[in-house]
Amino acid sequence: MDFDDSAEEVALRAEARAWLDEHATRLDPDSLDEMRTYRAHTEEEDEALVEEARRWQRTKAEAGWAAPTWPAELGGRGLSPLLAGVFANEEAAYDVAGRMFSVGTDMVGPTLIEWGTDEQRSWYLPRILRADDIWCQLFSEPGAGSDLAGLSTRAIEDGDEWIITGQKVWTSGAHYSDLGILLARTDPDVPKHRGITAIAVPMRSPGVDVRPLRQIDGAIHFNEVFLDEVRVPVANTIGPVGHGWGVAMTMLTNERASIGGGGMYSFDQLAQLARAMGRDTDPVIRQRLADMYTRDEILRYLGYRVRTAAAAGRAPGPESSVMKLAVSSRYETGGDLMLEIEGAAGTLVHDDAPYGGRFQDLFMSQWAPRIGGGTDQVQRNIIGERVLGLPGDIRADKGVPFRDLPRS
Numbered sequence: 001m002d003f004d005d006s007a008e009e010v011a012l013r014a015e016a017r018a019w020l021d022e023h024a025t026r027l028d029p030d031s032l033d034e035m036r037t038y039r040a041h042t043e044e045e046d047e048a049l050v051e052e053a054r055r056w057q058r059t060k061a062e063a064g065w066a067a068p069t070w071p072a073e074l075g076g077r078g079l080s081p082l083l084a085g086v087f088a089n090e091e092a093a094y095d096v097a098g099r100m101f102s103v104g105t106d107m108v109g110p111t112l113i114e115w116g117t118d119e120q121r122s123w124y125l126p127r128i129l130r131a132d133d134i135w136c137q138l139f140s141e142p143g144a145g146s147d148l149a150g151l152s153t154r155a156i157e158d159g160d161e162w163i164i165t166g167q168k169v170w171t172s173g174a175h176y177s178d179l180g181i182l183l184a185r186t187d188p189d190v191p192k193h194r195g196i197t198a199i200a201v202p203m204r205s206p207g208v209d210v211r212p213l214r215q216i217d218g219a220i221h222f223n224e225v226f227l228d229e230v231r232v233p234v235a236n237t238i239g240p241v242g243h244g245w246g247v248a249m250t251m252l253t254n255e256r257a258s259i260g261g262g263g264m265y266s267f268d269q270l271a272q273l274a275r276a277m278g279r280d281t282d283p284v285i286r287q288r289l290a291d292m293y294t295r296d297e298i299l300r301y302l303g304y305r306v307r308t309a310a311a312a313g314r315a316p317g318p319e320s321s322v323m324k325l326a327v328s329s330r331y332e333t334g335g336d337l338m339l340e341i342e343g344a345a346g347t348l349v350h351d352d353a354p355y356g357g358r359f360q361d362l363f364m365s366q367w368a369p370r371i372g373g374g375t376d377q378v379q380r381n382i383i384g385e386r387v388l389g390l391p392g393d394i395r396a397d398k399g400v401p402f403r404d405l406p407r408s
C-alpha cells in the first residue's frame, strides 16, 4: 500500500486542522502538563467531563464531524474509515473530550443504520449525533464475557412489551447514559447463539438499577446494571427477534473498525518524561524506549493495514485481533516503563507523585485495553485458529439448546 497521504487525505487533513484550530486549542506536544487522561475521580469531575464532551460533540455535529462515516443525509460525511481516522488523529492533538460517546457514534449508529427500522433511524440517529442521547453497551454479564453468547438476562414478551430481568456488568458510562443496547435471551430452547434479541432500553426505566464500580486507580468509568422486570416496548427491538447475535456482531465489528483515534499517550511523551526525570542517559531506559518506539511503528503499519481493508469494503478480519493484541501489549510495556522511569517516585500517588500522579493512573489503566473488547487470550485464540490454522477450541455446547447447557 501507499503510506503517503493521498490527495484526498491531504485535503481532508488540511480541512480538519483548519476547523479544529478555529474551534479548539491545540495541545503542546512537548508539555507533560498538557496531557489529557480523561479520567474522573470524583462525581463532580465526572459530570464536568460529560458536559464538556457533550458540548464538544454538538460543536462537531454542526460541521458534520460527529460521525464522519455516517451518510451525509444522516448528518455524517460519508467518509471511509481510513478518512475518518485522519480526523480522529488530528482531533487527538487538541484539548477536547473527543471520544467519550463513541458507543453511540461509532457502534450504535452504524448498527441502527444496518438493522434499525426507518422510525428508529429517524428518531435515534440525530439524537446520537448531538449527544442528546448518550448510549451504553449492555452486553457483558457476570457469567458471560469472553463467552458472550452464554448470556442469561431474559426478555419475555408480554403484549406489546418486553419484560427484562437479569444483570449486566462492566457497562462503561451506564451512570450517565440515556439508553443502553441490551442483548437478552428470548428463546432458551435453541442453541446459544440463536435465541438472543437486541433491545434498546431507556436507562431511567423503573426496575433499572445502575451501581457504579470504582476502579483500581479510583476512577469512575463502569458499572453493574441490575434489571428487575423492566418493561420496554417491543417497538424498541433492534433487528429481528432471535437475531441479536448478528446485531451484536455488527456492533463489535464497528468497534474494531473505529480503532485509529489518538492513544492514551505518545512515545514522545514517554521520552519527554525520561528527560524530565534525568533518566534519558540511562542505557537500560534508552533500550526500553527504543523497544517502545519500535512497537509504535509496528502499530502504525498495522493500523494502515486494518483501515485499508476497511476502506476496500472488507470486514475487519483476524488482522484486527493482531492489532488489538499489539495495542494492549504496547500499553503493558509503556505502563511498566513509565513507572520505571520515575524510579522511587513511581511508588507515590496523586498529588505526591510527579505530574499529579497521571503516570500512575496511566500505569493502572493498562489493563483496560488488555481486557475490554475481548481479552488478550481470546485474541490469541482467534489468531491461532484463523491465522495460524491451529485446531479450534473444543466446543461441547455446539447445537445444544441453551436450556440444556450446564451453567453455574
Ligand SMILES: Cc1cc2nc3c(=O)[nH]c(=O)nc-3n(C[C@H](O)[C@H](O)[C@H](O)COP(=O)(O)OP(=O)(O)OC[C@H]3O[C@@H](n4cnc5c(N)ncnc54)[C@H](O)[C@@H]3O)c2cc1C
Residues within 6 Å of the ligand: 136, 137, 138, 139, 140, 141, 142, 143, 144, 145, 146, 147, 169, 170, 171, 172, 173, 222, 367, 368, 369, 371, 372, 373, 374, 375, 376, 377, 378, 381, 393
Ligand atoms: C475498560 C473496560 C470497559 C468495558 N466496557 C464494557 C461495556 O461498555 N459493555 C460491556 O458489555 N462490556 C464491557 N466490558 C467487559 C468486557 O467486554 C469483558 O470484561 C471481556 O469480554 C472479558 O470478559 P470477562 O470479564 O467476563 O472475563 P472472562 O471471560 O470470565 O475471562 C476470565 C479469564 O479467562 C480467560 N479466558 C476466557 N475464555 C477463554 C478461552 N476460551 N481461552 C483462553 N482464555 C480464556 C480470559 O482471557 C480471562 O483472562 C469492559 C471491560 C473493560 C476492561
